Amino acid sequence: MRSRVVITGLGPVCSSGVGIDQFWDAVLEGRSSLTKIEAFDASGYRPKLAGEVREVRIRDFVPKAYRKATKVMARDTELAVIAAKLAALDAGLITRGSDDTESGFEIKSERTGCQIGAGLIAADTEELSRAVVSAEDDNGEFSMKKWGTQGNGDSGMNNLPPLWLLKYLPNMLACHVTIIHGLEGPSNTIMGAEASAILSIGESTRVIERGSADMCFTGGAESRLNPLGLLRWDYSGRLADTGDATDGSTITKPYDPESKGGIIGEAGGMLVIENEQHAQDRNASIYATIAGFGAAQSPPPMFLDVIEREHLKSEPLDRGLEAAIESALNDAKITPAEINLIIPLGLGVPELDTLEMGTLQAVFADRLDSIPLVTIANLVGNTMAGHGGLMAATAAKCLQTQQVPGQAHSKPIEYALVCSGSLGGQTGALVLARYPSNSE
Amino acid sequence: MAPNNQRVVITGMGWVTPLGTDINDTWAKLTSAQSAIAPVTRFDASTCATNFAAEVKDFTLADHLGDRADAHRHAGVGTQFALAAANAAWKMAGLDTTPPNLKRTGIYLGAGEGVLDYPPYMAANIAGWNHETRKLDSVAWIAKAYEGMQPIAEVEQEPQLASTHIAAELGTMGPTLNCMTACAASTQAIGEAFEIIRRGDADIMLAGGCHSMIHPLGMTGFMRLTAMSTRRDDPQTASRPFDNTRDGFVMGEGAGIIILESLESAKARGANILAEVAGFGSTADAYRITDIHPDGKGGAGAMAGALKQAGIDPNATDADGRPLVHYISAHGTGTQENDKTESNGVRSVFGELAPKVPFSSVKSMMGHLIQAAGAVELMTCIQAIQTGILPPTANLNDLDPACGLDHVPNEARDMNAIGGVEVCLSNSFGFGGQNDTICVRKYTN
Numbered sequence: 078m079r080s081r082v083v084i085t086g087l088g089p090v091c092s093s094g095v096g097i098d099q100f101w102d103a104v105l106e107g108r109s110s111l112t113k114i115e116a117f118d119a120s121g122y123r124p125k126l127a128g129e130v131r132e133v134r135i136r137d138f139v140p141k142a143y144r145k146a147t148k149v150m151a152r153d154t155e156l157a158v159i160a161a162k163l164a165a166l167d168a169g170l171i172t173r174g175s176d177d178t179e180s181g182f183e184i185k186s187e188r189t190g191c192q193i194g195a196g197l198i199a200a201d202t203e204e205l206s207r208a209v210v211s212a213e214d215d216n217g218e219f220s221m222k223k224w225g226t227q228g229n230g231d232s233g234m235n236n237l238p239p240l241w242l243l244k245y246l247p248n249m250l251a252c253h254v255t256i257i258h259g260l261e262g263p264s265n266t267i268m269g270a271e272a273s274a275i276l277s278i279g280e281s282t283r284v285i286e287r288g289s290a291d292m293c294f295t296g297g298a299e300s301r302l303n304p305l306g307l308l309r310w311d312y313s314g315r316l317a318d319t320g321d322a323t324d325g326s327t328i329t330k331p332y333d334p335e336s337k338g339g340i341i342g343e344a345g346g347m348l349v350i351e352n353e354q355h356a357q358d359r360n361a362s363i364y365a366t367i368a369g370f371g372a373a374q375s376p377p378p379m380f381l382d383v384i385e386r387e388h389l390k391s392e393p394l395d396r397g398l399e400a401a402i403e404s405a406l407n408d409a410k411i412t413p414a415e416i417n418l419i420i421p422l423g424l425g426v427p428e429l430d431t432l433e434m435g436t437l438q439a440v441f442a443d444r445l446d447s448i449p450l451v452t453i454a455n456l457v458g459n460t461m462a463g464h465g466g467l468m469a470a471t472a473a474k475c476l477q478t479q480q481v482p483g484q485a486h487s488k489p490i491e492y493a494l495v496c497s498g499s500l501g502g503q504t505g506a507l508v509l510a511r512y513p514s515n516s517e
Numbered sequence: 518m519a520p521n522n523q524r525v526v527i528t529g530m531g532w533v534t535p536l537g538t539d540i541n542d543t544w545a546k547l548t549s550a551q552s553a554i555a556p557v558t559r560f561d562a563s564t565c566a567t568n569f570a571a572e573v574k575d576f577t578l579a580d581h582l583g584d585r586a587d588a589h590r591h592a593g594v595g596t597q598f599a600l601a602a603a604n605a606a607w608k609m610a611g612l613d614t615t616p617p618n619l620k621r622t623g624i625y626l627g628a629g630e631g632v633l634d635y636p637p638y639m640a641a642n643i644a645g646w647n648h649e650t651r652k653l654d655s656v657a658w659i660a661k662a663y664e665g666m667q668p669i670a671e672v673e674q675e676p677q678l679a680s681t682h683i684a685a686e687l688g689t690m691g692p693t694l695n696c697m698t699a700c701a702a703s704t705q706a707i708g709e710a711f712e713i714i715r716r717g718d719a720d721i722m723l724a725g726g727c728h729s730m731i732h733p734l735g736m737t738g739f740m741r742l743t744a745m746s747t748r749r750d751d752p753q754t755a756s757r758p759f760d761n762t763r764d765g766f767v768m769g770e771g772a773g774i775i776i777l778e779s780l781e782s783a784k785a786r787g788a789n790i791l792a793e794v795a796g797f798g799s800t801a802d803a804y805r806i807t808d809i810h811p812d813g814k815g816g817a818g819a820m821a822g823a824l825k826q827a828g829i830d831p832n833a834t835d836a837d838g839r840p841l842v843h844y845i846s847a848h849g850t851g852t853q854e855n856d857k858t859e860s861n862g863v864r865s866v867f868g869e870l871a872p873k874v875p876f877s878s879v880k881s882m883m884g885h886l887i888q889a890a891g892a893v894e895l896m897t898c899i900q901a902i903q904t905g906i907l908p909p910t911a912n913l914n915d916l917d918p919a920c921g922l923d924h925v926p927n928e929a930r931d932m933n934a935i936g937g938v939e940v941c942l943s944n945s946f947g948f949g950g951q952n953d954t955i956c957v958r959k960y961t962n
Contacts, residue, residue, distance in 0.1 A: 117653075117655050118655045119655065119659075120656060121655065121656035121657075121658075121659040122659055146806065149806065186803065187800075187818075190801075191801065197630055197674065197675055200734070202642065202645065202653055202655070203652065205642055206642040206643070206645050206646040206653050206658070207646065207651070207653075209639060209643060209646070210642075210646045210648070213643055218639070218640070218643070219635070219639035219640075219642070221560055221561040221562070221564075221733055222561055222564050223564070224564070224565075224733060224737070225562065225563065225565040225566070225568075226564065226565070226566055226740075227563075227564040227565065227566065228564060229564060233564075234737045234740065234741060237737065237741055238741070239741050239742060240741075240742065240806075241737075241738060241741050242737075242739065242741065242742060243742070243806055243807065243948065243949075245738075246697070246699055246948060246949065248697055248698045248699050248947065248948070248951060249806065249949055251698075251801070251949070251951075252801075252806055252948075252949030252950060252951070253806065255801040255802075255803040256803050256804065256950070258803075259803050260803055261800060261801050261802070261815075262800070262801065263799045263800070263801075264698070264799065264801035264951060265696050265698060265705065265709065265799075266698050267694055267695065267696050268676050268677050268695045268697050269677050269694060269695060270675065270677065280709065283712065283716060283718075286716075287712065287716065304645070304658050304659060304662075305662075308659065308662050308663075308666065308671070309671045309672070309674075309675075312666075312668035312671045313668075371692075372623070372691075372692035372693065372694065372718075373620075373623075373690055373691060373693070374623070374624070374680075374681075374684045374689060374690050374691065374692075374693035375690075376684075376685060396690065397690060400620060400690060404718070499677075500672070500675065500677075501675060501677040501678050501680070501681040502681050502684065502693070503677060503681075503694065503695075
């Protein structure tokens with residue numbers, strides 16, 4: 078029999094706060110924090126607003142001896158490292174990089190894994206431009222001849238630091254987290270845009286279920302609040318032209334046909350999950366059980382012009398999300414009727430929201446009206462690879478506290494569904510269950 | 518949900534490599550120690566410290582997909598390699614004639630990021646630099662970027678788009694994931710896909726990877742790290758794994774995709790079984806971002822994990838005194854550090870038997886395919902099982918004593934006289950301390 082996996086640590090870092098308490102307060106209050114981008118001057122972009130993480134210093138979240146290594150961390154890695162530290166603290170763990178609790182549990186390195194969802198990391202534009210202009214030719218164009226180092230003195234690529242590449246490898250999120258905390262078990266970096274963290278949490282669950290680890294640090298992190306990253310996401314068709322607005326909550330409205338589009342966010346959303354027996358043996362406080370996981374594939378929504386296959390045009394675009402939800406429900410051995418809460422993406426992009434709502438209607442039929450839907454993209458933005466971690470943390474808190482944002486008195490919540498499609502059509506769904514369950 | 522602990526077999530494979538795209542032709546070149554390494558033609562690398570690489574030559578997607586290639590015309594070069602490899606694997610597995618349940622057919626790739634859209638991207642980087650303040654002017658940058666950079670070219674660089682294209686081409690709807698664990702990615706993807714079938718979440722998985730870093734900033738990153746060979750005067754022999762004169766790896770590019778299938782599904786379809794996946798081991802060094810743990814314990818852990826799952830004792834021999842593992846496809850990059858620590862890892866796993874386990878690196882001939890390397894190298898293990906021949910490490914003339922093992926220098930080794938090749942390990946280790954090993958064995962009912 079496979080072992081049951083439970084959530085014991087939550088580590089969100091996003092525009093609404095650092096740590097689960099601040100984040101949960103903002104979710105309960107429905108407080109949006111989508112404001113003008115400060116990370117760089119984005120006044121020339123169509124999207125000018127974001128859910129941005131501010132006043133958080135990476136050096137405060139790593140051991141002193143590791144501060145030097147923060148110089149080679151991209152923003153995505155910083156957010157993953159911060160979120161992992163927060164999750165470790167919340168789970169009461171003592172690791173090589175987190176010994177702030179006195180009564181904590183000392184992890185076993187070889188039995189602890191790390192799966193982090195990540196996005197494509199853009200090179201620092203200022204650093205690259207500084208180097209690129211040293212290789213400009215007489216026509217003002219980039220010259221590969223001048224970029225090379227043979228006979229060019231100090232110009233060209235030598236203006237980039239030696240470890241330049243290492244800042245931008247997507248597995249550096251998991252790499253730094255495993256080094257800081259001493260996690261030597263199975264490790265992975267999963268890339269599937271908004272579905273990344275859900276897929277990572279699902280895969281971590283399977284790693285523990287099959288006995289390859291006792292516990293895992295899992296979730297995701299991403300930031301595209303830099304010149305190239307923001308452009309790429311703008312080009313994905315998922316962001317609103319925010320015009321002169323200063324408050325994103327007036328722009329992005331989940332499932333509202335009048336919504337002007339999505340708002341970008343940056344976040345780290347890490348969890349500590351573990352074998353139930355392991356959690357009980359160390360007297361951990363348990364938020365919820367991960368009862369089911371499913372993954373599937375849709376044709377890429379909004380990108381049919383990229384891949385013009387006739388057979389795709391005749392198929393429902395949301396079939397992958399429906400399949401992922403069905404697999405997760407089957408895996409949890411429950412029916413749609415047993416779901417009491419749904420945390421979908423709800424990006425506020427009307428075309429995507431319509432597809433998503435169509436899927437939920439197909440799965441839940443008439444019952445959908447009576448199930449609370451909680452979205453967070455309207456509060457913190459679409460935080461992409463970090464998003465599933467924030468969604469799962471929201472579900473876990475709802476199950477633990479039996480509170481639903483926006484509802485004064487809610488019915489008991491036994492099962493919550495967390496589900497997501499993505500830019501490339503990859504889909505993932507998790508079923509989280511109340512712990513202990515009603516029948517226990 | 519289907520029952521757990523399915524046996525998982527390989528029923529098809531396809532590759533796009535610097536030595537070719539046909540399995541048998543490419544294998545013939547690998548077993549005769551031919552090199553695909555030559556000066557870079559993709560861009561002007563003449564002033565680069567490393568001006569050579571192993572490029573995929575004369576590749577046209579239409580040669581592989583016919584009229585359907587046009588549907589993927591925006592796809593990046595790595596994705597195009599993956600489409601061709603997936604199409605070949607799909608056909609070899611007979612999935613075009615005995616179609617599977619597409620809802621139970623998934624994809625797990627270790628596809629790398631796409632190639633940057635250089636002319637407009639570089640134009641924006643130049644326009645964005647303010648020479649007076651010596652800072653980036655992001656307003657000027659984005660003005661130029663909006664003018665020249667194209668939405669489709671940017672979206673296609675997202676690494677998961679390779680699996681999106683393959684799913685669209687073949688109609689698969691099952692679990693679809695992409696991992697980026699640097700040079701270990703496609704080995705990891707195959708291992709994770711193996712676990713997905715074993716636990717019953719899918720019947721068939723297309724697994725492998727694709728990547729091309731033969732472009733200005735891709736090569737730049739490794740040149741700045743001084744990880745690549747700078748043997749400009751003799752590129753053909755520049756990749757010298759385990760040799761005393763090795764001075765770094767040589768960049769390659771390509772794709773490798775295999776069809777993993779539950780034994781049940783393969784039998785039901787009457788598919789030809791190439792080999793069985795026996796085990797997967799995966800560890801993290803948790804040591805340093807730049808260096809491998811010097812004793813090679815992360816790699817050793819991955820090998821030991823794969824062997825444990827396969828139920829193979831690395832210290833045992835058969836009745837003839839032969840170790841139970843017949844071949845190890847080395848990660849063998851040709852960097853000083855990798856080759857030494859990998860050899861240490863092999864020694865720590867196999868102990869006294871280590872000098873009797875044949876060990877070679879095809880990177881000596883086709884370069885390092887980065888995220889595609891592991892999948893292509895696992896396919897060489899399958900070829901070794903099928904033919905009984907081990908591919909050599911080319912350019913191995915002066916063995917580094919720190920790497921002393923049973924190498925296969927310069928000439929392929931025919932194992933048929935002693936019973937052929939039944940069990941192989943394929944190693945892949947990535948920057949950041951990601952270690953993955955897959956154990957494949959000859960399929961017997």
